[in-house]
Amino acid sequence: MAAGQARGDASVIRAVSPADHDAIWAILEPVIRAGETLAIPRDMTRQAALSLWLSSDRTVRVLEEDGAVLGIFYVRANQMGGGAHVANAGYVVAQHATGRGIARRMCAASLDLARAQGFHGMQFNFVVSSNVRAVALWQNMGFAVVGRLPEVFDHPALGYVDALVMFRAL
Template sequence: MQIRSATPADAAAIWAIIGPTIRAGDTYALDRDMGEEQALAYWFGADKEVFVAEVDGAVLGTYYLRANQAGGGAHVCNCGYMTAAAATGRGIARAMCDHSVERARARGFRAMQFNFVVSSNDRAVRLWQRLGFEVVGRLPGAFDHPAHGFVDALVLYRTL
């Protein structure tokens, strides 16, 4: 697996991953009807550094890294990760998280925070906890899940 900086040439492959994830509406608090142009503009926002994970030339995952806050909070970063549905269980998310921790350290961040992890996303919650993140907050009923109704969102945090 190779994890590298994303380029504009990766847009179609990234959309093929983030489009279905956004449409499913069960892990990200994004408008399920968001179009390709708007979704890519969000993912490639000016405040974000974007990466892709490739296996045998195929993009199977993508993540972004950014400062979580400005000013006095700029030493804490935030990331968003999405993996192709066909690549679930292949270690893509874990590799991207490991990569993001190293990249965050290299950029001088002192901690990483996930602001809104949907509590019913069991695989992600377990993975983040195995990778050293702690649940530091719970937002009761903050996410309207398409199958489960209102579920909690979690705030996870780890020092770097």
């Protein structure tokens, strides 16, 4: 298996380069504009989105297949100080590539990366409950729902929905 190649497929997970910014924005923009899964402003600009996702407190990776970036994820400390041993991560898959196991491969890679960085667990702070595919995937990847925040996310079609706090030990 080639260095950086993900588990038994032709995809490669690698560090982000400045040449990836257009592809990253092409992935992020429709998800941001839809406003259904990320707790960030729907009118966020390209520069603000790239600054957020590529901020220096995050280790960012892309999943590339046949030269095309199909997903982006980050790993960072969930908290500072006494909580810095727990990781947090975020994932976005290109809309045209959903249903192909990309989020699963990125999650597995993020868990490996978090372990390599010395984290003891991973926590997702705000999983929108109506994002049922993501909730099911994270549970399949070993995450448990450890909290429910009632009606804290204003979904553009569903109104106020719950967000879940999910955790797994590494």
